Amino acid sequence: MKVGIISTRYAKALLAYASNHEVENRVFNFLWNLQSNFKGLPQLQQVLESPMISNKEKYNLLLTASQQKDGEDPRDCKEYIRFLKLVLIQHREAYLHFICLRYIDLYRRSKNIGIGFLTTAVSVDKETEKKITKASSKLLHLEMRIFSIVDPSIEGGFIFDFEGYRLDASVATRLNRIKQQFIDKNRRIV
Known part of the structure; x- marks a missing residue:
């Protein structure tokens, strides 16, 4: 069977089961x-595909990898536990990453949620993040969830990726454009 078909079937079934x-x-x-x-x-995928590791060890590894920072334990969600056990029993752990991605996509579509990634050179305060979330929600008519990424290599400004679009206002990109303009101008002179 194809990866897309398997991951979609499992993701749809999990979403329906979890919704019920x-x-x-x-x-x-x-799953996020x-x-x-x-x-x-990337080693997580290799470990899950390894036939040398027992299902019990894979199960414990997946529970640990699903653990949330705020302390919510996946062991408290019997629906999630049943899903992990089903995936391991059916030997579909190689498709688990794709199942996660497909579930996230289906969930976002069903709840009308957009996801954006805000990349800045320094960390952004919560108030600025809320303003960006509110503005993008109003513009896209979606409930937006913004994830902040700190990347000093952009040297300043920001890059905002959302729903397939990219707003790049970084200093590094602007400097590269100016550099390219000088290079193009010098080529015409020579």
Whole structure:
């Protein structure tokens, strides 16, 4: 079977099951953390695909990877537990990252939620983040969730990625454009 078909089936089933039990938001948060760990730790995928590691160890690893910073424990959500056990029993752990991404996408569409990433050279205070969230929500007619990323390499300004669009007001990009203009001008002279 194709990866997209499998991940979509599992994600749709999980969303329907979680919605029936009114825990879709909690499951979303757990899967968001899990997919973040997949992105940040490529070894996680390798460990899950390893036949040398038992399902019990994989299960405990997935629970740890799903743990939230605020302390909400995935062990308290029986729907999420059942989902993880089903994935491991059916040997679909290789598709788990794609299932997470598909669930997040389906959840966002069902709840009319947009996700944006604000990249700045220094950390942004909560008030500024709230203003950006409010402005983007009003513009896009979506409930926006903004995630701040600090990247000193942009040297100043900001980059705002949201719903397939990018607003790049970084100093680094502006300097690169000016540099490219000088290079192009010098090529015409020579």
